[in-house]
Amino acid sequence: MPLRSLLSSRFFIVPVAIAIAVGGWNIYVSLHARGLIAGHVVDAAGRPVADATVILYAHDFVTQAEREHTKTDADGAFRFSDNDSHLIQLQAIEGAHSSPRVTIRLWFRAQDYVLTAPLVIEAAS
Amino acid sequence: MTRRACTLLVLRHALLVAVAIAMLTPFYWVLKTALTGENIYAYPPSLLPVHPHLYNFVDVWYLIPFPRYLMNSVIVSLLAVAGNLVLNSIAAYALTLPFRGRRAVLVLLLSCTLVPFQATIIPAYLITARLGLLNAYLGLALPLMSTIVCIFIFKAAFEAVPRSLIDAAQIDGLGELSILTRVLLPLSTPAIATNVVLAFIWSWNNFLWPLIITRDPNMQTLPLGLARFLSYMEDTTGALYAFVVMVLAPGLLVFLMAQSSFMRGLTAGATKG
Amino acid sequence: MVCFLTPSLLIFLLYRMLPLAWNVVLSFQAWSPLHPPSWVGWDNYSEMLYDDDIVWQALWNTLIFMGSQAIGVVIALGIALLVNSDLKGASVYRVIVFLSYPLMTVAVAIIWRWMYNERGGLINFVLRRLGIIDKPIAFLDSFGWALPSTIVANTWQVLGFFMIVLLTGLQSVPPHLYEAARVDGAPAWARLFRITLPMIKPSLFLCAVIGILNSFAAFDLVYVMTNGGPGHATELLITYIYKEAFNQSRFDYAATLTVAQFALLLVLAWAAHRAAGGNAGALE
Secondary structure (H helix, E strand, O other), rough: OHHHHHHHHHHHHHHHHHHHHHHHHHHHHHHHHOEEEEEEEOOOOOOOOOOOOEEEEEEEEEEEEEEEEEOOOOOOOOOOOOOOOOEEEEEEEEOOEEEEEEEEEEEOOOOOEEEEOOEOOOOOO | OOOOHHHHHHHHHHHHHHHHHHHHHHHHHHHHHHHHHOOOOOOOOOOOOOOOOHHHHHHHHHHHHHHHHHEEEEEHHHHHHHHHHHHHHHHHHHHHOOOHHHHHHHHHHHHHHHOOOHHHHHHHHHHHHHOOOOOEEEEHHHHHOOOOHHHHHHHHHHHHHHHHHHHHHHHOOOOOOHHHHHHHHHHHHHHHHHHHHHHHHHHHHHHHHHHHHOOHHOOOOOOOOOOHHHHHHHOOHHHHHHHHHHHHHHHHHHHHHHHHHHHHHHHHHHHHH | OHHHHHHHHHHHHHHHHHHHEEEEEEEHHEEEOOOOOOOOOOOHHHHHHHHOHHHHHHHHHHHHHHHHHHHHHHHHHHHHHHHHHOOOOOHHHHHHHHOOOOOOOOOOOOOHHOOOOOOHHHHHHHHHHOOOOOOOOOOHOOOOOHHHHHHHHHHHHHHHHHHHHHHHHHHHHHHHHHHHHHOOOOHHHHHHHHHHHHOOHHHHHHHHHHHHHHHHHHHHHHHOOOOOOOOOOOOHOOOOOHHHHOOOOOHHHHHHHHHHHHHHHHHHHHHHHHOOOOHHHOOO
């Protein structure tokens, strides 16, 4: 079979296109997979809450396991740096009050993610 | 055209469209369930996906683990396809040449077609255990490496090659193997395509044999992983159906790519059969 | 030259001929993983015939399954007749109908399980919306509906293959026969029954054989959809053999069942051969 018709047949083009897409995706993933999760905690009035505990839960189909927790700084910002799961939940606790658990679904494990909406600690938990 | 012929044509298309809808609806229903973002057991089910998202596919990829089963299936299928091409082509070539006992071998092979795989599972398991190939890729692929249907497809294609070409090659002093690879195989590409697709489909979809043979969850192939997932997963997300979609996608892709030559080869084989 | 045949013949020997013989041998033995097998004569066969209720249920289910393949063949013949000609888009329709055949049967079983589901399934939804029923039917859990439900799923999958086989047969009918009949003034249904059906007898025979083999081999679908069904309502011979061999570890009894099933298969294939007029239904 002449080389040219081999190269333009769909049995060559389709696998090569798939390989290129997969390779490109893997490169993107490796550049963005440092496990950083960042966000803010505010209270019901919108003021940042300092020194609140934020817990990270890793999730699979049936179980949720608490992975780590950190504290927010003076601006209510928090940051995790070694998340390795793709399905996590975050909850902020301050004293006796807590925010609802927020589920975050990522596209790949350890994807860097910045929360768009802050965790809101309600007065009544 | 006449009014009557026109009505008949419209009626024909209408019936065929109804049939096509009936055949495609299950695909759509499962795709919708895999994409939807609601509780899939809520009644009434919505006809379109609600808040569609692709995260079920991410879950399936990491938590099944899909890559492991995919790799197992791919390795076993590659082994089966390679074995199929090599073993069946040389066997078919041998059957096109006259030799003593050829008729007996043909009758033997034809009678073997009547023995379905399911009638052999128990001794096949015992034999594979004796060979030490339980739970191994080779053990999974071995029964599929040579099939009679594929031998006959090759045989029909080889017999369609004009005798003069083979004679010319023999005069040129080519040996048997060279005649096969240089003359016959290049002229039988539809048969090669049909056999590759058939061998791939049979080994990719094979469920009973891996069910019997594998002991280790890491050696499971995709159909096995799918069945196992069904038995312990009853969550309310569409993860199982995302798994089904991911499992069906390669098979559908291979079939759609090869479908024109495959359907041609299938009908040719059926008439010569 | 013979050495070219050896690898293939070796595989057929190992995985087709030897197992067939070994099944027969096993059926006359008492097999156990702990000690060597011993000969017990006809004990296994008498157990199968006289002491086992499930095998008769499984046999009956298998025969029903087989009979229902005929419905699939009729539908496929209708589709083939519609698609057969230079109809615009015929190849698209053909691909759509055939699409279900190369799929993984396990996936097809899961798809149809979902279609039959009481809450999320399309079938119950449509039936309730149309007012035909007002409470959902648990198709796969009811003694009456389980087997027909698996039959529908199986027909959906095999339809494409029957259609291809029948299409090939239809396309080999010489058109001048139809012309002569039209000139003679024969109506369409007469052309169908007098010309088409007799001329496609080889294809019909092939469909019959495929249907018989399919009902003896439909393990994947039944195992995943119902695993034998509520009670043994969808138990086929092949699922019963699997359970006896690999769940109960009774290789000897399962071998007996396999031998009986294979004998039945041969009888049915021979009957189909005779019904098609001998010579595998081929025409002179």
